[in-house]
Amino acid sequence: FDGHALAPETRAFLERPHRLLIDGAWVEGSAGTRATVDPATGLKLADVQLGGAAEIDQAVAAARRAFEGSWRRMTAADRTALLFRLARIMQDNARLLAELDVIDNGMPMFIAELTVANNVEMIDYYAGAILRIEGSTLAPPRHIAAGGEALTYTLREPVGVAGQIVPWNVPLSTAILKLAPALAAGCTVVMKPSEETPLSALALGQMILDAGFPDGVVNIVNGLGADAGAALAAHPGVDKISFTGSTATGRRIVQAAIGNLKKVSLELGGKSPVVVMPDADLEIAVPGVAMATFFLQGQNCMAGTRIFVHESIHDRFVEALGAFAGGMTLGHGLAPGTMLGPMISDAHTAKVMGHIDRAVAAGATLAAGGRKLDRPGNFIEPTIFTDTTADMAVVQEEIFGPVMAVRRFATEDLDEIAALANDTPYGLSGSVWTRDLSTAHRLVSRIRAGHVSINCHGAVGTNVPFGGFGQSGWGREFGQDGLDAYLETKAVTARL
Ligand code: NAD
Helix, strand or coil: CCCCCCCHHHHHHHHCCECEEECCEEECCCCCEEEEECCCCCCEEEEEECCCHHHHHHHHHHHHHHHHCHHHHCCHHHHHHHHHHHHHHHHHCHHHHHHHHHHHHCCCHHHHHHHHHHHHHHHHHHHHHHCCCCCCEECCCHHHHCCCCEEEEEEEEECCEEEEECCCCCHHHHHHHHHHHHHHHCCEEEEECCCCCCHHHHHHHHHHHHHCCCCCCEEECCCCHHHHHHHHHHCCCCCEEEEECCHHHHHHHHHHHCCCCCEEEEECCCCEEEEECCCCCHHHHHHHHHHHHHHHHHCCCCCEEEEEEECCCHHHHHHHHHHHHHCCCECCCCCCCCCECCCCCHHHHHHHHHHHHHHHHCCCEEEECCCECCCCCCCECCEEEECCCCCCHHHHCCCCCCEEEEEEECCCCHHHHHHHHCCCCCCCEEEEECCCHHHHHHHHCCCCCCEEEECCCCCCCCCCCEECCHHHEECEECHHHHHHCCEEEEEEEEEC
């Protein structure tokens, strides 16, 4: 791997057959195989079997049996213990999980290590939440209470069989942040990983078997989006679909879910604003804003890609950003010191380079980067455009690559600044950089986004709700909101 060795457990994992996990067993897929490649080298990692509608049917039936049977009969304390056991197994296999996301997705090792630690924390958090799932007691309705004594209370019950469709950009994390709350709530799961990055989900499947989850509680069906994904979203036996991916696919999921009116959660795209006020502390703002865009080489739903900089500091700020971007090390995720990895695929690279070309053609100034590196793998330099205007595609469209669009502003009126920041159909994330916390909080209250940071960007945490306003999605993941997304409320009234 570009001169870097994999751990023996990762090599052993790559050599095993990569099948589908259905009803507690690894089974063959009927939809052929797909080669998954290391995007930093273009070399094949493994042939992974694909399932289609037939396997989705089998997996949904297995999940239904488990939901009505073994999983429902298990005590909350036993479910808690199982999730804690899974977290320990993941901790013991942290190297394997991190290396799989590095070689399958291209992310640098420092991010993969961070995400594995976060994923373990996430499972522990939801394991601990199981015994705190609570209903409430309420005053009974008047027409019942008037006739004598009565009791009204609520129960929180699992939604049922959950379909979970996962993207490729942070493969293990997006799987865990769906799986952990669903299992904590008492749901059973059919998960479809992204066909681009199935490996860490398949390793997770083995850990779920090793932890001793009952058959059918978790089923993992790798497959193509238009085939297995579409079948899962439309399946009448699925009670809820949780999807993370592009806004365009999100629309298809909603249409597919209409048949049985299944519950839908959507975590979609973004074009998040970053506002740099004249009094920003540039020592932290320069690296912070650069990483807001370039973290995960921009393949990050939270990426802050529209940078609004006050004119009094614009030129200094852009120069410092350019110097920071120029100093970022691009390379294989296994290489020590790598800060930025490759784009996920040739097709995605072509899309990102097309955006760069269009921005130049539209009259934006290329202040840094802009080239694809002349080496194997799809490495694109961290790229900064200035002199951008609201109508340019580089300002309007989610690029999902290392491309930043800087715009200068002159006003200090917070409503006007917020209007610039909110000029997009998305609303996932955003950040404000200033030493004046009063200004910061007043501006945050005007920004239409689900997750806004002050003097940092994209500060997601296990217990902190995350999700989108506008076309960035429906619902929230993480924290209590993430658990609530897999729970129904049942109200009970008894005449006593
Ligand atoms: P994508 O929409 O192409 O694919 C996501 C998943 O959906 C994959 O598993 C894919 O196989 C599946 N899929 C594709 N077509 C489908 C269909 N017709 N029916 C059912 N499933 C289908 O997205 P991607 O390229 O994998 O991920 C990048 C996108 O994800 C970006 O837009 C990014 O902003 C978004 N994203 C959002 C968040 C968030 O939390 N809001 C997090 C990560 C990524």
